Amino acid sequence: MRPQSLAGQAAFAPANTADIADAMIAASGLRVEVDRRRGRGAGLNPSGRFEPTQRETFDDGWQTLEELPPFKTDVQIEKPRTAITRNESPDLSFDRSINPYRGCEHGCIYCFARPTHAYMGLSAGLDFESKLFAKPDAPKLLERELAKPGYKVRVIAIGTNTDPYQPIEKEWRIMRQILEVLNKANHPVAIVTKSAMILRDLDILTEMAAKNIVRVGISVTTLDRKLARLMEPRASTPTRRLEAIRGLSGAGVRTSVMAAPIIPALNDHELERILDAAKAAGAEEASYVLLRLPLEVSPLFRDWLLQNYPDRYRHVMSLVRSMRGGKDYDAEFGKRMKGAGPYAWQIARRFEMAAKRLELTRRSLALRDDLFVPPNGSGVQLSLL
Structure with missing residues (x-):
């Protein structure tokens, strides 16, 4: 009789973060088989950092690994209470x-x-790329929020967390519906994407x-193209x-290029x-962001680097740490985007000189916010007066 195992999974109490990170890279048994993750970015799928146990897949001798299915994109519906997320970060x-979505199928390592994704009890690795959440109610929620009395117009940013034009947008079309709401209300918006679907x-x-x-x-x-793939x-x-830049700019849409992330x-x-x-x-403007490796991103990226560019691993990580105070990442406001130290300074000067030569320096042309017309208030509680 075949033992009732968790398809070849073992649970163990988590050690400290650094030990787990190093163990994930050192132990090849933690890597998901290539056939199961073909077309994906991450090679690991560690448990979320808030989970009480960590799990790893191993061969128990009963060929259970051969029965595990490949990672396929699965989309669940998320029902948020609001469409607009607010932040007070001083460097944004x-x-x-x-x-519009949680998780991203692009799979950027x-x-x-x-x-x-840890907030959903899922992994920052392959789960982030394959277990996605769509918010089909976002356009209606947005319309309701814009119609609220006292709403103050500010530019809404879209694509700052996950890409609004990732592959599943072709079917769900949530981003297009959001644009329809914003356009009708004459509300300013700034979009970031790496998809030509725009x-x-x-x-x-x-x-x-x-x-x-x-x-x-x-x-x-x-x-x-190979590195991008x-x-x-x-x-x-x-x-x-x-x-996409050519198509947008040719149609009169103000378009910029973001060289992000810059990886030494x-x-x-x-x-x-x-x-x-x-x-x-x-493109009319340009910007750049230095590689950021917060929390689970660090071991995932380092494992990817070992698998694809083992000869550069030590050099890349040495330069990354030289710009992050000796650590893989420094989350301090004002430093997290650009880093610090001689190498970071060199990248900043190179960008500054190239942007100036090409006339891609940032301009002060602000988007208009005086054209805003609140939606008709569908779904908003009316006054009793």
Whole structure:
């Protein structure tokens, strides 16, 4: 009789975070088989940091691993109470944002949003890429919030956590519905994406651009198709992203390029080339962000680096730590985006010089907020007066 095991899983009490991180990288048995994670970014699927136990998959001698299914995209519906999320972070240019989805199918190994899946009791690894949550009520909730008396207009940022144009948007179309609400209300919005799918909504974006209530940032991490495939397995190719910049700018939509993240000794040498290519495609502005490795992202990225670029592992991580005070990450406001130290200073100066040469420096052209027209108040409790 076959033993009643957890499909080859074992539970053990968690040690400290550093020990777990090092163990995940050192023990090849923790890696999910290639056939089960084909087309995904992460090689690990550790338990969430809030879980009482950590689990690892192992071969118990009864071929249970052969029976485990591949990681397929599964989408559940999430019912939030509000559409707009607010923040008070001093180093962010916005105080409110919308996330149509939780988790991201793009599978970018460096994604700083991965640890948020722990709040759902899921892994920041493969779960983040395959167990997704859609918020189909977000457009209606947004309309209700915009109609509330006393609502103060500020630019809403979309795509700052997970990509609103990830593959499942093709079916769910939540982002398009959100844009329809914002366009009708003449509400300013700033969008960040690395997907050429944004061109699908060019009809709405063109209307919003004519009213100066929209701007778009396209993230271009590398021009190397092979590297992009390894780092961002389900995102648009670099060529398609440049085409998106060209299509948006050609339609009059204010478009910028985001060289993010900059990873030392891996893609930092491409910084000037990325800005050159984006400028040629029609980008008006540029920005960059240094690689961020908070919480579970660090062991996931380091495992990926060992698997794909073992010869560069020590050099990359040495440079990363030199910009983070000797740690994998420093979350201090003002430093987390750009880092510190000589190497970070060098990257900043290179970007500054290239952006100035290409006239991609940030402009002070603000989106209009004086055109706002509150929605009709559908679903809002009326006054008794």
